[in-house]
Amino acid sequence: MEETKNNNSEKLWTKSYFLTFFYAMSTQISNNMLMTGLPLYAIHLGGDNSISGMLFGFFMFVAILFRPYFGKLIDEKSRRIVLIIGAVVTAFITLSYVVAFSISLLLVMRSLHGIGFSATTNASGSVISDIVPKSRLAEGVGYFGLSNTLATAIGPALSIYLIQQFNYQTLFIVAGLIGLISILCSLMITYEKDNQKDIIQSSKRKRKISELLYEKTALPTALVTAFVYVGMGVALTFIPTFALSLGIKDIGLYYTVYSVALLFTRIVGGKLADKYGSSLVIIPGLVCMTFSFVVLAYANSLGDFIFSGVLFGLGLGFVEPALNAVMIKLCPPDRRGAGNSTFFTAKDLGGGVGAICLGFISLQAGFKAVFLYSALSIIVAFFAYVFILRRQLKNVKRAESSQIQASMSIES
Structure with missing residues (x-):
């Protein structure tokens, strides 16, 4: 029972x-x-x-x-x-x-x-x-x-x-x-009505505005995420217009193959990250995303768009869930709500700033420049991960190992 x-x-x-x-x-x-x-x-x-x-x-x-x-x-x-x-x-x-x-x-x-x-x-x-x-x-x-x-x-x-x-x-x-x-x-x-006391915190609890805006341990993850989402904003905003300028129809296939690839890597990426570490999925994912925009910059057929969509979906499907998991791992348990807010804000900022800036760039330099700059943004995300976020992860791992060794010493 x-x-x-x-x-x-x-x-x-x-x-x-x-x-x-x-x-x-x-x-x-x-x-x-x-x-x-x-x-x-x-x-x-x-x-x-x-x-x-x-x-x-x-x-x-x-x-x-x-x-x-x-x-x-x-x-x-x-x-x-x-x-x-x-x-x-x-x-x-x-x-x-x-x-x-x-x-x-x-x-x-x-x-x-x-x-x-x-x-x-x-x-x-x-x-x-x-x-x-x-x-x-x-x-x-x-x-x-x-x-x-x-x-x-x-x-x-x-x-x-x-x-x-x-x-x-x-x-x-x-x-x-x-x-x-x-x-x-x-x-x-209606679940909230049945569990009101357990789910909703007391309205008397006051929070500082800084606590609402960001969580400091999530900032390195947010930095990487923001540069990744410049590419997401570009994919949603400019690809249909670019395809129209080339006279390419059925561009909806780009989003279909992108989603299928994304679905596949979302399912397997988390298990690989848990077993072998986040770098195994984040680094190859960022490489795939970079090449997806290079392919787009020189695309002149529907096949090129579809190939780019597969690369972008594979890359984002690996990168986004792994970054989300890293953020949760690094945040203190009582600050994960603020950490999630920081993570979402990074997505919004990356996509928003990228779309506005690259929209003006497209007027001056064309779509090729837009997609090459998007590839450059993913490369920046790569270096931010390797030299900032991965170091933060290593420091946390060392601190956890030290705590385990200290507790074992006390017990013995």
Whole structure:
């Protein structure tokens, strides 16, 4: 009887887990549809590549600004409230793009959309950390990451299909309707009501603003992550426009093969990192990502794009989960929430700054320069990992070994 009870208490795929998974997947499908479609829509309205970069950058910067506020609300009030806020804002703004007939209005609406993105990512990550059994934390968080992988496989390809077969207004309506799924999921997530005292901290607890903004032990990981995500911002923002300039159709295949490769390495990468160390997956992953952008810089056919997508997916699938695991390992247990916030902010900053800066570079030097600069950014991430983050890991390992030896000496 005791063994059965233990197994039940360690159940992973609970109602709340399923609902949070589909909540995250629906919001990310909607977001990825717009990440791909809005740059093309901006050009349709008369904008240029700098506007495409600004759409991504403003979206990310607003998300960063609201992360501390939503983090405080999550800790002191309710995860569910923030889940609902994020879902409603995301669905409403997505549907509102139907009436965005000017570049200025599009930029304003995209900026407001960042509020919804900030709320959904912060809250869903916190819910997962609540409901996943501690003994299956890595497994549960890893499977949850597949919601984003599947969204990346579906969103961009669906976006391009709707644009080619129908029009941009159809894209916005479909993306908005998919976003409505997340509202239904958020309303059905009720685990918090049953465990209010255990899950939500006392609202009387005051936190310094610096504690909300970053965790110092996560900063080296964040540095590497920021340079990696310059490439992610470029992949989502400029590849469809670049393919259009070359007259290449069916560019949605890039995102499909990228997602399949990402899915594969996400599944095997974590086990390899646990068994052989993070360097075994992070370093080859960064090499793959670098070459993916070099291939893009000289691409002139759909086959080149597909090859690049495979390399990028393999690389990111190895690098991102391993960096996330390193961040959790280095953070004190009572600061992992702040560590996650630092990690997400690094993603937002890398993608946002990269998209804006490289958008202007594309106007002056073309897409070839954009992708070569993206490759350079991954190379910087490589050196940041080797000379900063890996040294931090070694120092932590030495400290742990010293503690073990000291405790053994005391016992003997």
